[in-house]
Amino acid sequence: MLDSNLSHWLEAEADALDRGLREADDVLPQLASAGVLGLGVDEQYGGAGGDTCAAVEAIAAVAGHSLTAAFVLWGQRTFIEYLLHTDNATLRERLLGDLLSGEVAGATGLSNAMKYLSGIEELGVRAAPTAAGWQLDGRLPWVTNLRKRGFVVAAAVELSGAAPFIAAIPDDLPGLTRSEDLQLLGLQSSNTAALQLDALQLQHDWLLAGDARQYLPRVRPGFLGLQCGMTIGLTRRCLQEVERHLAGSRSVLEAEWRELCAQLEQCAAELKHGLCAGRFQSEPASMFHLRIALAELAGQAVQLELQASGGKAYLQQYGAGFARRLRESAFVPIVTPSLVQLRGELQRQAAGADA
Ligand SMILES: Cc1cc2nc3c(=O)[nH]c(=O)nc-3n(C[C@H](O)[C@H](O)[C@H](O)COP(=O)(O)OP(=O)(O)OC[C@H]3O[C@@H](n4cnc5c(N)ncnc54)[C@H](O)[C@@H]3O)c2cc1C
Numbered sequence: 001m002l003d004s005n006l007s008h009w010l011e012a013e014a015d016a017l018d019r020g021l022r023e024a025d026d027v028l029p030q031l032a033s034a035g036v037l038g039l040g041v042d043e044q045y046g047g048a049g050g051d052t053c054a055a056v057e058a059i060a061a062v063a064g065h066s067l068t069a070a071f072v073l074w075g076q077r078t079f080i081e082y083l084l085h086t087d088n089a090t091l092r093e094r095l096l097g098d099l100l101s102g103e104v105a106g107a108t109g110l111s112n113a114m115k116y117l118s119g120i121e122e123l124g125v126r127a128a129p130t131a132a133g134w135q136l137d138g139r140l141p142w143v144t145n146l147r148k149r150g151f152v153v154a155a156a157v158e159l160s161g162a163a164p165f166i167a168a169i170p171d172d173l174p175g176l177t178r179s180e181d182l183q184l185l186g187l188q189s190s191n192t193a194a195l196q197l198d199a200l201q202l203q204h205d206w207l208l209a210g211d212a213r214q215y216l217p218r219v220r221p222g223f224l225g226l227q228c229g230m231t232i233g234l235t236r237r238c239l240q241e242v243e244r245h246l247a248g249s250r251s252v253l254e255a256e257w258r259e260l261c262a263q264l265e266q267c268a269a270e271l272k273h274g275l276c277a278g279r280f281q282s283e284p285a286s287m288f289h290l291r292i293a294l295a296e297l298a299g300q301a302v303q304l305e306l307q308a309s310g311g312k313a314y315l316q317q318y319g320a321g322f323a324r325r326l327r328e329s330a331f332v333p334i335v336t337p338s339l340v341q342l343r344g345e346l347q348r349q350a351a352g353a354d355a
Pocket residue numbers: 075107108109110111112141142143144145184187192331334335336338340
């Protein structure tokens with residue numbers, strides 16, 4: 001259950017957040033004061049305790065109101081997850097408190113790294129060793145939660161002759177330039193921009209992981225599981241909207257609605273069970289299948305909402321919530337790992353198994 005102040009704020013601001021009419025920097029303080037940033041974080045680290053599934057459900061609950069806010073929460077909570085998995089205890093101690101309180105925004109620029117892990121693209125940031133650390137150059141074309149006042153971003157870095165590594169990069173280093181906000185179809189108040197790194201001097205103590213190829217598979221279940229929370233919440237909300245229309249002539253949709261509700265809750269239960277059992281690190285394919293199934297359910301649910309609402313959904317006067325969910329749902333298949341990437345990965349794994 002979400003704090004009722006947060007629920008009301010999100011419900012009132014969801015359209016403005018999606019269209020960029022509300023200041024993006026307002027989102028994180030709202031999430032922090034409702035206590036959702038520390039869910040699934042051990043109390044010894046200053047969190048609220050519980051397991052990652054509590055965080056998945058919190059992201060789902062936020063996404064039921066606003067996918068923009070849920071994506072900001074995903075970025076923040078996923079960065080926290082990176083810190084929970086780092087061997088650099090000093091960095092964790094330095095950053096975790098400010099991330100849990102929302103003082104600092106955590107941004108995850110690791111789409112590039114996840115694609116790199118699947119052999120899809122080269123890393124966009126390169127390092128040259130220096131006496132105190134590294135000089136970094138390159139670009140991160142998409143990063144969310146780059147708050148104008150204080151952020152730290154996680155990036156994967158290519159290092160010639162050695163394993164690629166994962167670094168945390170604070171926003172106040174010379175050589176780091178944030179672009180203007182990207183102009184998006186939706187999710188506009190999400191502080192999404194590009195980062196340019198030019199001769200940026202980073203010290204060793206900002207290292208999150210010395211070997212990206214070992215670290216990324218460890219954090220991927222959290223990365224992807226928390227991201228699935230967004231899809232679960234959006235889909236649940238569409239199906240709730242369908243239910244409101246089922247009486248009378250729309251009753252013909254009831255069987256499909258029941259089927260989608262059952263499939264959604266089945267997928268959500270499997271996801272949470274696999275996450276808590278730690279199954280997805282050794283069986284990533286089963287998580288990829290769940291991500292694909294959830295994305296397909298989101299697409300079907302938003303279309304069913306349209307059928308259930310009928311022409312009213314097409315009128316600006318009544319249909320703003322539906323129109324926003326339609327735009328929000330367009331994000332689900334393309335966020336990394338995108339459905340195209342996952343299908344390619346599953347195809348490669350199947351071909352490898354046959355060989
Ligand atoms: C609202 C939003 C927020 C995002 N936030 C993050 C984040 O916080 N962290 C993160 O790591 N990633 C983020 N991403 C990136 C996302 O996860 C995907 O990597 C991105 O959508 C590209 O996926 P793709 O499958 O199209 O990639 P690709 O298959 O690599 O690209 C497909 C085609 O689109 C082109 N293309 C892709 N991106 C751009 C671009 N920026 N400009 C011009 N052409 C482009 C490519 O050149 C290619 O032709 C975000 C994306 C969106 C839409």
